[in-house]
Amino acid sequence: MEKKKLSRFSTVLSQLRKERGISQKRAATDLGISQALLSHYEKGIRECGLDFVIKCASYYGVTTDYLLGVSESRNGIDTESLSVIGTDGQARSVQKLASATKDLLDYANASIKSNDKKNLIYDYYMLTLYRGAQTLGKAGVLPREMFRLDYSVGRELAAAAIAVQDAKLVFIEDKSRTGEGSAERTALGDLIAEAEEHILSTYVMD
DSSP states (O other), X not given: OHHHHHHHHHHHHHHHHHHHTOOHHHHHHHHTSOHHHHHHHHHTSSOOOHHHHHHHHHXXXXXXXXXXXXXXXXXXXXXXXXXXXXXXXXXXXXXHHHHHHHHXXXXXXXXXXXXXXXXXXXXXXXXXXXXXXXHHXXXXXXXXXXXXXXXXXXXXXXXXXXXXXXXHHTTSOOGGGSOTTTTSOOHHHHHHHHHHHHHHHHHXXX
C-alpha cells in the first residue's frame, strides 16, 4: 500500500507540472529544491516529507489528498454531491446548466466567423466563470489555494473586465432575435426564461 501511494504521488506530481507547461528546473526552483531531487520525487525513487507535499499542494492548487492519491478530487469537492441542486424542494440538475452552456457556445461559434470576435466570446465567458468561482471561493465552497488574487479584489477586477467585454460585444450582431430555431425549445431557451423569471420575481418590485 505504501509503495502504491508513493507511485501515485510521483505520477501526479509530474502530471501537474506538465499541465502547467513548466520545466522541471523551474518547478524545482519555485519549490525550493534541486532539479535532481525533484526528478527523484517525480520518478518515485525517493520519498519526500510532509512539508514538501503541502508546499506542492499550494503550488499546484490541489489538495494534499489528491497529490497522495487518496482522493480523485483536485479541490476536495465531492462531484457526486454537485449532480443535483435542490431549491424549494424542486431538483435542478447541473446537467441542465451544462446543456445550456453548450447551446450558448454552439450558437456563438456558428454565428461568429471572425476569430477576434470568437476570442471576445471566450474572454467574456471565461471572466464570467472566474467571477462566479471567486464568489463561491469567498463563500467557502471552493478552497482558497485555487486563487492567486484576494477574493474581493478578484471579483471586482473580474466585474470591471466583464463590463469592458460587454461594451465590445454590443458591436456583434445579435442573431438571437432573428427567430432562428425559435420553434425548438432548447436548454438555453429554458435557462434564459428561468433566469428572467428569477430576476423579475426577486428584484423587480410591484
